[in-house]
Amino acid sequence: MVLRSKKYGMGKKLKEIPANLTVGISFIEEVIVVKESSGDLKMFSSKCPHLGCRINKMDNGVITCPCHGSTFNTDGSIIKGPAANSLKELNFELNETGNYIVEINT
Amino acid sequence: MKIFNTHIEIKILNSSFGMFAIANILICGLSGVFLAIPYDITNPYESISRILLFNPPASFIRNIHYWSAQLFLIFTLLHIWDHFKKQGEKKVKGPVWLRLTLSILIVFFVMLSGFILKADADSMQARRILTTLLEGIPFIGTILSYSFIGPESSLQLLYVHHIATTTIIIFILIYEHARNVWGTLNAFIRSLILLVLLSYFISAPLHDNLDPVVKGPWYFTGLQEILHWLSRPAWSMVIILVLLAVTYYIPRLNNFKEKFAKQIIYYSFFFYLGLTFIGFYLRGENWRLIWPWNESYLEEIWLPTIERIHFMDNLEEIPKGNFQTVFNRQESCLLCHGGMKGFTLSHSPQAIGCISCHQGNPFALDKKAAHHNMVTIPGNLADAYRSCGTANCHPEIVTRVNLGIMNTASGMVSVDKYVLGELDHPSKLSRIEELGHSPADIHLRTLCASCHIGNTKTEYGPAEQLSRGGGCLACHINYSAEAGKELKNFKASKNKNDFVFNFHPSIDLNISNDHCFGCHSRSGRISTNYEGWHETQLKKEDIDINDKKYKLLDDKRVFTFIEADVHHSKGLLCIDCHSSYELMGDGKQYMHKEQQVKISCEDCHHKEKPDLLTISQLDADAQKIYAIKKWRIEDQKFIKGSKSGLALINTYVNKYDSAFLISKGNGSIHYMKKQGIVCLQDNAHKRLGCETCHTSWVPRCISCHTEYRSDEMAFDHLSKVEKKGKWIEHAGNFDAGPPTLAIFNIDNKTQIKTVVPGMVLTIDKEAGSNRKFFKPERFFAPASAHTIIKPKNNCKACHLNPITYGYGEGKLIYKTENLKSTVSFIASYENLYDNLPADAWIGFLMTRTERVATRDYIRPFNVQEQHRILTVGACLNCHAEDSKVMLKSLIDYRVVYEARTAACVLPFSK
Secondary structure, three states: OEEEOOOOOOOOEEEEEOOOOOOEEEEEOOEEEEEOOOOOEEEEEOEOOOOOOEOOEEEOOEEEOOOOOOEEOOOOOEEEOOOOOOOOEOOEEEOOOOOEEEEEEO | OOOOOOOOOOEEOOEEHHHHHHHHHHHHHHHHHHHOOOOOOOOHHHHHHHHHHHOHHHHHHHHHHHHHHHHHHHHHHHHHHHHHHOOHHHHOOHHHHHHHHHHHHHHHHHHHHHHHOOOOHHHHHHHHHHHHHHHOOOOOHHHHHHHHOOOOOOOHHHHHHHHHHHHHHHHHHHHHHHOOOOOOHHHHHHHHHHHHHHHHHEOOOOOOOOOOOOOOOHHHHHHHHHHHHOOOOHHHHHHHHHHHHHHHHHHHOOHHHHHHHHHHHHHHHHHHHHHHHHHHHOEOHHHOEOOOOOOOHHHHOOOOOEOOOOOOOOHHHOOHHHOOOEOOEOOOOHHHHOOOEOOOHHHOHHHHOOHHHHEOOOOOOOHHHHOOOEOOOOOOOOOHHHOOOOOOOOHHHHHHHHHOHHHHOHHHHHHHHHHOOOOOOOOOOOOHHHOOOOHHHHHHHHHOOOOOOOOOOOOOOOOOOOOOOOOOHHHHEEOOHHHHHHHHHHHHOOOHHHOOOOEOOEEOOOOOOHHHHHHHOOOOOHHHHHHOEEEOOOOHHHOOOOOOOEEEOOOOOEEEEOOOOHHHHOOOOHHHHOOHHHHOOOOOOOOOHHHHOOOOHHHHOOOOOOOEEEHHHOOHHHHHHHHHHOOOOOOOEEEEOOOOOOEEOOEEEOOOOOEEEEOOOOOOEEEEOOOOHHHHHOOOOOOEOHHHHHEOOEEEEEOEEEEEEEEEEEEEOOOOEEEEEEEEEEOOEEEEEOOEEEEEEEOOEEEEEEEEEEEEEEEEOOOOOOOOOEEEEEEEEEOOOOOEOOOOOOHHHHHOOHHHHOOOOEEEEEEEEOOEEEEEEEEOOOEOOOOOEOOOOOOOOOOOOOOOEOOOOEEOOOHHHHHHHHHHHHHHHHOOOOOHHHHHHHHOHHHHHHOOOOOOOOOOOO
16 A cells, blocks of 8 residues: 655655564565564665666575566665666654555655 | 668568558557457456456457557568668658657557556566656656656556557558558458467467566567666667667768668667567576576567467356456466365465466466466475565565575585585585585485475475475475375376366465474484484384384384473474474574574573563564464463564463463463473583483484495486485494583583584595595584483483493493592493594593584583583482482582582592
């Protein structure tokens, strides 16, 4: 579900992510969630910085764009192009329902 | 026919390329009108899947629409080329030529919009790429994107542009330069015949949304190749604009420049054609190059399948109730397999479809076409990422399993190579699939490598004693009685190709110990130990098969009963302790198994009050499992694992702080006792792990000889073929006895835990040759034997047992004479080549520091430690175990030692 919130400012697209994701990498449409066994959480845009393809898979432990093969580490940094930039890290916060609200488009 | 220098008006059967292009655009437009009826722009993918399955006439029209569009594009390009060669551009007025130049963009846009409107995985990615390219245009990019493609959430605007805007513009431009919108009857009829034939036999493609190979339309795969080179893809727009500009200016150029410009166009075209071929036929998953001789070529490259349209089949007979929309599509599998039973709710066709696991073609109505690229046994790790591990299902789990030690077998590999002298130390991150062909690698390949879950399951059937590997199926597959009976019938059937299964094995969480037994009845034998069985060297003919003291396994090994683990006696399964983050890994790679293990005795048998977690603190997977299991404990609080920090979901703690375990097998509830006073108040044994006192027995294997014969053949479990190079193991002695204790030093914390003789052997790497390469080794290995009991072992069982120290089996003799006390040791086994008894780790009152264990952090007791333990043994010769002195020594040994009388003569000086 994509939300548009007055609280976060009109024009900002938000998405609700459940807080109880398993450890590992989860692909939830526009968002890639990386959850460490320590509980640390990072969220990245699943939009490949090369040409905007949706990244929704891992290949041999690296996040891989299915369109042109760009690969990224689980910290979002780029391993191999053609993408020139790392995955965009997204801001998120816990809301009153106990889920995360992440800003997927600025 | 010369290509560049001759003016030739090319006609096919009396019609020009232009006429064929017009004929095809007419047919395309007309078919589009009819196709708009069943097509639903609000649910495009589902509507197309319904067309393919239930509406043969509409499916035929769709094919006509698709093939006519492709032919329109091809003939348009040929038409342009044709007129370039006869300088046709000079006959066109300037503004018209400008519009014709721009029409190239419009033609590609209408083609691409049609590709996107099928809304499958390829289409959506193509849309995203087009949006990003347009938005990359400075100043006007976002407006262009919004005006041509529309908002991300809808295809409506694109649909309008496809069926109306661009179609109308194309017809206007055709009329403007050709003064003709109907073409010739000749071209129309011939095009129609070709299209009818193509459309009857070859369906327009539709991605199943599971296949990881994502590709754009064939005419843009060349552009994809170019985009792959460009980390700033906006340059591709510049290239396109330059080519368009060159095209536009051609009429204004003089002869030489005109020829040069045309040659740029021609060479660019052929170069692009080459890239198109590479992109379409040689690019596989994740942009890898793939060649026709690669095994997975046919899986990764789309080649048209010949399957006729089934006009006459009576589709009204198909029970439509079988068809549910799954991931926005419907699947044809249930046409034939609709009556299948045995699924769990979560893995039924109604929940996830059939192709989520088995792949194949969900839109084909013909058996052969439907089974194209089907996976009959999904879940093997080699292809789990396409079934269990897709983004819709369990992607994070498949990644974890791939990195987990049950797949990598890291410890097995590094220890084996260390012992065989190919590594300097036993701790190196390794993966069993990456073995080479050194002697140690061959040792692993031929003797050990079948036991990793990456090993491929190739036959139908449940997990049994002889089962190995199977990926996800190693644990999660179960056959009901009916499914098992049907499987037997299948195996006995002479016509397996036509056998129709009515029962499907279930994919579930009911992981009995049978799933673990096959591999874990090897190596440390923890599966058999757990049930109380110890392996012997007896053969089947040596025993009475009905004697309950013996157990004969399917691989003909004979086991004898010693004593079962108390947890087994209580009915607990392996998975009651070993959770998913242990067995499936946690995403990290570990060198040795004990690093991946998360459970510890203290988690369940806690001291005071355990740390607790609530249901809301469970992660998503744990919550799903909890919901499936239907345990309903009011206000349930789970024990938090000390090592993992995760909930042990089959536990709960009541308001009296009493902890209980719910067996995952049968739901029985077990009270988990807290640690006894002995454990809590005993300061003398603070560093001892629980299993040092609670282990009943361990298997002790010694004195085997293993030799390598390079000329003999052996089966390689990784490549699945017989290869040269054979290791032969000659078993020594193995018995069941108490464990040896050792010092474990991990992260600057020392603990005393159990070890067993792991590799006390001789190795001959050149057996059968004239040279002798004979190497003795003596390693002990950490072992959690899984023979836990309530200790009936008394103090003497450790302090007066030479096996505890690592001396081997034998007798410790204490003598006190003339106010002097001495200890000596008589071994049961003879000394070997290194002057140690066959089952020893160290010599009596000696120690070893190099190459002693299969871990860097394990060592035997040093001499001072042996002295201290033996001294207590001396005390026990006079004082009863439950005497005041001995009980007090547990609390403060130093005080008791200092307070001893002159009558108390102990060995070893202070």
